[in-house]
Structures are given as C-alpha cells and as structure tokens.
Amino acid sequence: MKGSRAIIQSLTDQGVDVVFGYPGGVLLPLYDEIYDSDLRHILVRHEQCAAHAADGFARASGKVGVCIGTSGPGATNLVTGIATAYMDSSPVVALAGQVASHLIGNDAFQEVDTLGLTMPITKHSFQPMTPTEIPSMIKSAFYIASTGRPGPVVLDLPKDVQEAELEYPDKITIDLPGYKPTKKGHPLQVKRAAEVILNAKKPVILAGGGVILSGSSDEIFKLSELLGAPVTTTLMGKGCFPEDNPLSLGMLGMHGRKVSNFLVDDCDCLVAVGCRFSDRTTGDVSKFAVNAKIIHIDVDPAEIGKNIPVDVPIVGDAKIILSHLIRVISQVESTQKKEWTEHVKQFRSSCLPRLSFDDTPLKPQQVIKEISEAVTDDTILTTDVGQNQMWMAHYFTSRNPRKFISSGGLGTMGFGFPAAMGAKVALPEEDVIAVCGDGGFLMVCQDLATVKEYDIPVVVCVLDNRYLGMVAQWQKLFYQERISHTELGEVPDFVKLAEAFGVNAYRVKKPGEMKETLKEALNSGEPTLIDVIIDPNEILPMVPPGCGLTEMVGEYKVEREVPGEIPYRSSAAERGGD
Amino acid sequence: MTNERSHIISAVVLHRPGVLQRVAGLFTRRGFNIDAITVGPSEKDGVARMTIISRGDEKVLEQITKQLNKLIEVIKVRDLDPPSTVLRELCLIKTHASHEKARSEIIQYANIFRGRIIDVSPVNLTIEITGTPEKIDALIDLLQNFGIQEIARTGPTAITRGAKTI
The missing domain is CATH 3.40.50.970 (Thiamin diphosphate (ThDP)-binding fold, Pyr/PP domains)
Structure with a gap:
C-alpha cells in the first residue's frame, strides 16, 4: 500500500476515529486517502484550532488527540497549539506535511524546518524518510505521547514518502531503548513520606494536573479523608477534588483563593502530587511553604527539585504511589489531624469569595x-x-x-x-x-x-x-x-x-x-x-509578581451573607494562634 | 555560585540525525552552558557517545542530567567523577616557522609535550598533540611566541577508569 494509506491504517490501529485538520499541497496524498477512509475528519478554519481541538479532545477524554496541518505555514500555525499541549502535558499527535525529501533544505515552496521549530515544544518528533518507517513511528508516537508524562509528538511527513509503496507489516514493533518511564515509587521513599505525613500536625495536599492525567482523584480524596487534610489544587489540577467539599481550598497561587494561599503558608507538611511548582503557583519561592516538609510525587524526575527544594521526592505514577502511601498510612490507628481539620473548615468558610452581585454591567x-x-x-x-x-x-x-x-x-x-x-x-x-x-x-x-x-x-x-x-x-x-x-x-x-x-x-x-x-x-x-x-473595572485580587503567597493585593470580597459563617478575618495575624 | 565547577557529562545516545540538535537545543533552551561537546560512534552499532563539558553547581548539573535523560534518544547519562575519569583532547596547531632556529625550538617543544609534527612547509609547521586541555593550553602558550596561525581543537572526550562502565 501507499505511505498515505499506511498513515491512516496506523492511526486506525491506534484507535483513532477522529482527526482535526486542514489540507494543503504536500498533504494531497494523505487527504486523497482520507477521502475513502472511515476516519472522521473535521476541517477547522485555522490550523491552530486543529491543534487546540486535538488538545481539548485529549484533555476531556484522556485519549490521544490528533491534528493535521500542511507544510510551511500549516506547520507554523500548529506550533502554538503544540506548545500549549506541551506545557500542560497533553497527549497530542500532530501530523505535519513536509515537502518531498529531495527538496528538503532547498527552501522549497511552503518548506519550513518543522522538526527544528517544534523540537523544544514536543516530547519527541519523527520524520520518516522511507514509507516502511511509518507504522512503527506512528505506534511509537502514540506510545510516547500517552505514557509517562504525556506530551505532544510531531510526525513530519514528506510528500514522496506518503506516495511511496510499502508492505504493511502484520506485527509492528517499536524500539525505544532510551524511554522507560518510572511507574512504581521507591518503597523506602513512600515509607519516609508516610512518616513525615503522620508526624505532621498541619498537612496540606497540593494536587496538580498529574492527578487528573494519572486518574488518581479517588486516591487524593481517600488521602484527604484519612488525614482530615485540606486539598488545594493548581490550575491544572482543578476538578480533581470536589471544590464544594469542606476540605477543598480551591486554587493556589497568584490568583488563588485566600484560604489556599494562607493555609499553604501555614502548613507543616505539603504533599504535592503531579505538579511542577510553577511561578504562578508558588509566588516568591523563598517564601513558599517555608514551615513545611515537602513531599513531591511526580512521574517526571526533572520536575523534582527544579523550582522548590523537596524533602521527600518520589518518582512514579501518582495513582500507584498514592495507593501505596494510603496502604502504609492506613496501618496506623490514629491518622486524623482533628484540630487542623477544624481550623481549616472554619477559616475556609470565613473567606468564601462573594459571588452574588446585582450590579449592571454584570460583575x-x-x-x-x-x-x-x-x-x-x-x-x-x-x-x-x-x-x-x-x-x-x-x-x-x-x-x-x-x-x-x-x-x-x-x-x-x-x-x-x-x-x-x-x-x-x-x-x-x-x-x-x-x-x-x-x-x-x-x-x-x-x-x-x-x-x-x-x-x-x-x-x-x-x-x-x-x-x-x-x-x-x-x-x-x-x-x-x-x-x-x-x-x-x-x-x-x-x-x-x-x-x-x-x-x-x-x-x-x-x-x-x-x-x-x-x-x-x-x-x-x-x-x-x-x-x-461585564464590568470592565472588576479586578481579581492577586499576589504581585515576586511576592509571597500571603501578600495579596486588591479587596478580597467575601460571601458575608452566608448564614452561620464566621466573619472574614483579613490577615494571618488576626486569625490568632492555631 | 560557590560550588560551581566544570563537569564531564557522558551520554550514550542513539546515533541518529537530529540527536546533536536535540541535545544542543536543550542546553540553549534551559540556559545551561556548553564549554565543549564531542560526539562519535560507541562500542555498539547505532549508538553514539557524547561527551559534554559544562559548568554549573550541583543543582544545575542535576537538571542537566535529568533533562538529558528525558530526551527519547538519550539512553544513559552520567556526570563523570574527575578523579576516576580519563579525559583527552586532540589539538592541531599551525605555527609560523620560517627561521631555522624557530623550527628546531618548535620541534623540541612538540617532543617535550609528546606531540608530533604532521605537516611541514617552508614557512610553517603543524603539530598534533593529545592530552588534557591543560596540557594543550600549556603548549599553545609556549608556541605563542613563534606566531600561531591556526588552532583546531576537538574538545575533550572521556571514559571512566578501570573496569567500570557508565
């Protein structure tokens, strides 16, 4: 069969049934195959939207999203979407057309160095120079995109390679000697983490996007329940813990909730799961959770110790590690931090943000x-x-x-x-x-x-x-x-x-x-x-850049009229002793 | 940084087009410096060894090795321990040597440094020398007086001493 047919076949083998794309000159062979295939192709009106749509598809479903753009401007238009997926660890496979292999490097019409452009914003990239490479490269691309710390993978497809003939193999093998993501956390580190957590009086759980990617929301819930510990999230972790739970603190960081910023500042143990301590989450790192022992669970070893010094690092899949950690902690009789739980609940209800306004223009x-x-x-x-x-x-x-x-x-x-x-x-x-x-x-x-x-x-x-x-x-x-x-x-x-x-x-x-x-x-x-x-003058309280998380500016309007709630207290000092 | 020093990073990588670009790009993008980088085939088919000389403190080095390890085409990375590492660089030096006296002096210096004269013309000499970068620096210093026309250095390559491999 032709290379272009092999591309469709390989995508189908990976369970792909829908792609977002925009055709172009060098993609004619591929689009000619799409014409006859069962693949659902959604023609976007700008390649950037193809990449974002594939990303949204991936984030909503947990499956790999696929986008297609032609060579040159098609590929450069995909770039923003690929970079977006990369920064948020979203499994996207981007297929880009490329000029015929004998023209590469000649500044041919609609030629751009797609591999070079996307190298710093992809988990990996491939360029088949013969059609026989297509099946294993596509299989590898999906495997890399969806395992370990997920991320986008680019396939750069020269036109002649799409047109050349190959025999589609019965069995497709992939060989990635340099790619072996760690899954299980080191048992000694898990034990150390359990000790730190059990000895803590004021633990806080910080859940990032990794919790969602690893499907460990239930484990976060169990851990919180077991300890009576509050859960704050990063922007990417939002939704992994029910935010109407009395132990949910909402988002942390520059535009985080007051309760979250103050309690992370106050805690003596921070269990950070699947997050990367971005500058928007931490504020000034030298003032971040200074009293806390920090346990950092992440599948990407390079994230550990990158921005924040960590006391107990654990590399691996969050779901496996959290289950293990919960097993170890459950063996202890008394795990509840009752005083802390009570304090958290009170403080939380005292600074629930105000939502009701009857102003026009709308707030x-x-x-x-x-x-x-x-x-x-x-x-x-x-x-x-x-x-x-x-x-x-x-x-x-x-x-x-x-x-x-x-x-x-x-x-x-x-x-x-x-x-x-x-x-x-x-x-x-x-x-x-x-x-x-x-x-x-x-x-x-x-x-x-x-x-x-x-x-x-x-x-x-x-x-x-x-x-x-x-x-x-x-x-x-x-x-x-x-x-x-x-x-x-x-x-x-x-x-x-x-x-x-x-x-x-x-x-x-x-x-x-x-x-x-x-x-x-x-x-x-x-x-x-x-x-x-809406009202153009409404601003959200924020932590100015370079400040610690408790140094918020702007009026933090609270839902005072909630019956039975404790009145809002404006600073840590006024909260009194814990 | 007080504990900043030069590190010898040895990386075993797949020998494929674009790998050097990925590694070099990673260093630029993350703001790590490269003093030197050498690449060549290793003992295994399809696998190359890279030796990277980079400067930084422990935290930077930890990031460099971790980020390198994340590259799909990088199989192994080690920050080599200088005392248990053999490190060598090759350097070719072309000097002016039109006077007889200068010629014989240059040849003597080359001999002392266990270098070899690999090319001769009526007006110049080309010396080949291998050794640690410090040794090469020393010979270059000595030859400055005669007028160096060109220098070509490979950058250091390195391997662990004894039975240990990376």
Whole structure:
C-alpha cells in the first residue's frame, strides 16, 4: 500500500476515529486517502484550532488527540497549539506535511524546518524518510505521547514518502531503548513520606494536573479523608477534588483563593502530587511553604527539585504511589489531624469569595455564579486565558476531573473555544461550554464556521468588557493606570458576528439573564454564542509578581451573607494562634 | 555560585540525525552552558557517545542530567567523577616557522609535550598533540611566541577508569 494509506491504517490501529485538520499541497496524498477512509475528519478554519481541538479532545477524554496541518505555514500555525499541549502535558499527535525529501533544505515552496521549530515544544518528533518507517513511528508516537508524562509528538511527513509503496507489516514493533518511564515509587521513599505525613500536625495536599492525567482523584480524596487534610489544587489540577467539599481550598497561587494561599503558608507538611511548582503557583519561592516538609510525587524526575527544594521526592505514577502511601498510612490507628481539620473548615468558610452581585454591567462573579447554576457536574467547561480564566478558576466550583479545561502553562489566548470544540467531539453526550474573553475569542472566531458546518453544539460565553482585561489589570495595579493598547474599542458586535456564521447568539446584560440564556442554549442542542456584557473595572485580587503567597493585593470580597459563617478575618495575624 | 565547577557529562545516545540538535537545543533552551561537546560512534552499532563539558553547581548539573535523560534518544547519562575519569583532547596547531632556529625550538617543544609534527612547509609547521586541555593550553602558550596561525581543537572526550562502565 501507499505511505498515505499506511498513515491512516496506523492511526486506525491506534484507535483513532477522529482527526482535526486542514489540507494543503504536500498533504494531497494523505487527504486523497482520507477521502475513502472511515476516519472522521473535521476541517477547522485555522490550523491552530486543529491543534487546540486535538488538545481539548485529549484533555476531556484522556485519549490521544490528533491534528493535521500542511507544510510551511500549516506547520507554523500548529506550533502554538503544540506548545500549549506541551506545557500542560497533553497527549497530542500532530501530523505535519513536509515537502518531498529531495527538496528538503532547498527552501522549497511552503518548506519550513518543522522538526527544528517544534523540537523544544514536543516530547519527541519523527520524520520518516522511507514509507516502511511509518507504522512503527506512528505506534511509537502514540506510545510516547500517552505514557509517562504525556506530551505532544510531531510526525513530519514528506510528500514522496506518503506516495511511496510499502508492505504493511502484520506485527509492528517499536524500539525505544532510551524511554522507560518510572511507574512504581521507591518503597523506602513512600515509607519516609508516610512518616513525615503522620508526624505532621498541619498537612496540606497540593494536587496538580498529574492527578487528573494519572486518574488518581479517588486516591487524593481517600488521602484527604484519612488525614482530615485540606486539598488545594493548581490550575491544572482543578476538578480533581470536589471544590464544594469542606476540605477543598480551591486554587493556589497568584490568583488563588485566600484560604489556599494562607493555609499553604501555614502548613507543616505539603504533599504535592503531579505538579511542577510553577511561578504562578508558588509566588516568591523563598517564601513558599517555608514551615513545611515537602513531599513531591511526580512521574517526571526533572520536575523534582527544579523550582522548590523537596524533602521527600518520589518518582512514579501518582495513582500507584498514592495507593501505596494510603496502604502504609492506613496501618496506623490514629491518622486524623482533628484540630487542623477544624481550623481549616472554619477559616475556609470565613473567606468564601462573594459571588452574588446585582450590579449592571454584570460583575463576572455573578456571571460565574449563574453559569454554575445552569450546569451539572458532568458539564465540561473550557476557559480562554486572562481574567476570564482566573475568574473561572477562582470562582467556579468544579467537582470532577477532566471537566475544567484551561491553558495553564503557555497561557494561550484563543485556546478556550477550539478546545471546547475538541471536547464536544470527544464526548458528544456532555454539555460543553467555553468561557472566553472578547480578546481571546476574536483570535479564533473563524472556527464558528466549523461548529456550524459539523454541528458541534458548544456554547461560547464571551465575557465582554472590551479590554484585554488581565494586562489592563496589571497596568492599573503596577503601571500607574497607563492603559497602553489594552482597550479593544467598539467592534465587533459579537451577536452579529455569530449570526454571520449561522450560529445562534444572545446578548446578556442583567443579573439573572445568564442562567436562563445558558440553559436555553444548552437545551437547544445547537452551537450558540452568548455575548455577556461585564464590568470592565472588576479586578481579581492577586499576589504581585515576586511576592509571597500571603501578600495579596486588591479587596478580597467575601460571601458575608452566608448564614452561620464566621466573619472574614483579613490577615494571618488576626486569625490568632492555631 | 560557590560550588560551581566544570563537569564531564557522558551520554550514550542513539546515533541518529537530529540527536546533536536535540541535545544542543536543550542546553540553549534551559540556559545551561556548553564549554565543549564531542560526539562519535560507541562500542555498539547505532549508538553514539557524547561527551559534554559544562559548568554549573550541583543543582544545575542535576537538571542537566535529568533533562538529558528525558530526551527519547538519550539512553544513559552520567556526570563523570574527575578523579576516576580519563579525559583527552586532540589539538592541531599551525605555527609560523620560517627561521631555522624557530623550527628546531618548535620541534623540541612538540617532543617535550609528546606531540608530533604532521605537516611541514617552508614557512610553517603543524603539530598534533593529545592530552588534557591543560596540557594543550600549556603548549599553545609556549608556541605563542613563534606566531600561531591556526588552532583546531576537538574538545575533550572521556571514559571512566578501570573496569567500570557508565
């Protein structure tokens, strides 16, 4: 068979049934095969959206997402999406066309060094120079993308190799002598970790994206239950622990919840699982959890000790290690940290962020509250990047893993909408909502055509404040309110924009409207855009760069009216002795 | 950093196109420095050995070895312990040597350093020398007086002493 046929066959062998792509000259042989194949191909309107959609597909389903772009500009357009997947350890396989092998290096039409460009943003990359290499390379690509610490893999496919003949092998072997991810944690280290945890009085569990990737949410829950220990998450870990649980602290970090930032500062033992201590999570590292012994569980040994010195490192799969750790700890009779648990619960309820506002223009908190009321535990929410993302991360209550999808590491504006598209394709039975800002959505709005043409009924909520809100927030706080090029002006009219694509659209302006409109949109079973006019002046309290986690600026509005809650106390000192 | 020193990193890698680019790219991207890098086939078919000389403290070195290990085409990485490592570099030096006196002096120096004259012309000499980088530096210093035209150094390659392998 031809190389292009072998590509399709190899993808099918890997269980792929849907790909997101955009054809081009050097991909003609491949697309000619796709024409006859059972593979579902979704034609996006920009390659970047193919990569984000494959990423969203992967994050929602746990399977490998596949995207395709042609050589040259097709490949460079994929780059942002590949980098996004790389930073958030998402299993994506990107197929890029390449000029015929005899032209490589000649600056041929639409030629670019895709391997060179993507080397620092992929887990690995392949370029078959003969068609016989295709089956094993694709099998290796899927294996590498989905095991260990997941990540994107690029396959660069020269046109002539797609056209050349090969005999498709019965048995495909892969040989990766340099790739053997560690699974089981070192038993001595697990024992040491158990000792540290049992001796601690004030333990906190910090769960990152690795918890979701390894499917160890249940283990985190058990560990928390066993100890009465609170759980905070990174942005990527959001949803791995039910955030309405009295021991959930919500997100940690620069835009984290007050309770989380203060309790991590206060704790004497931090059990960090599947996280990489990014600068957005830790703030000033010299002030991060200074009183705590830190246990760090991660599948990637290079993450351990990279940003934060660690007392007990354990390399391996979080699920296996946590199960082991729970077994060891369960053998001890008294594991509960009752006083700490009580303190955590009280402090938590004293600073639950305020969500209810009846202002017009709408406060984002109120919008998120209404979104929460319109969705179920199974609804998938994606966010864009900026204020919309941090508002969602801060105020939205996530209860299940893989239901909150956001570009954490790379912080890619334009991620939310195509990622939602991918998630909806992966899980068509679930409701999928993209919460975007007006800036980020406009970067990818052309893919309204895709959701319309393929009838992918996602709901896009554009939190519309006509500002690049996050940058404007920093300008207000740290640059003497010099609002340099962050005002977006009057256009476009998002409702008309959506209508031009044949997509239903609504505009929401007043409290109460969001919930009803969103419910209606979800029930319609059609792609919908909701333009939500929000207050441009609302800012989220934050930890300024270079500060410790407790040095938050901005007023932290709390839900005072919650009956029976303890009034908010503003600083660690006022909390009194533990 | 007070405990910053030069390290000899030996890496066993798959001998494939692009591996050197991956390794070099990793160093640039992570801000690690490379003083020298040598690559060549190893004892095993399809497998190459790289010797990288890099400067850094323990934390940096730990990151370098861990990040190198993450590359799919890297099979093994070791930060070699200098006392139990043999390290050699090859250097070719072309010097002016038109006067008889200079010629004989240069040849004497080359002999003292166990170097060899590998090319002669009426106006210059080319010396081949192997040894530790320090020894090569010393010979170069001596030859400066005669006027060095060109130097080509390979960068050090290294192997562990005794029965131990990496």
